[in-house]
Amino acid sequence: MKHSISPHKFRHFLFTWMKKQGIDDALIQPYSGHESRQSLEIYSKLSIGEAQESYENIINKFPI
Numbered sequence: 046m047k048h049s050i051s052p053h054k055f056r057h058f059l060f061t062w063m064k065k066q067g068i069d070d071a072l073i074q075p076y077s078g079h080e081s082r083q084s085l086e087i088y089s090k091l092s093i094g095e096a097q098e099s100y101e102n103i104i105n106k107f108p109i
Contacts, residue, residue, distance in 0.1 A: 057088070064088045 063073050070082040079085055
């Protein structure tokens with residue numbers, strides 16, 4: 046199965062991965078091309094969304 050990846054998708058993957066690794070926005074920003082650190086919030090939100098999904102998967106395994 047072949048997957049194509051666009052430069053845009055790769056950028057999203059890379060910056061999301063960097064955020065997950067705990068790399069500070071001040072270090073990511075120069076490579077992202079974003080004018081402000083606030084523009085990097087999208088990558089944090091993606092990580093939070095994934096964390097929420099993981100939490101829900103785990104919590105649903107416990108009988109209540």
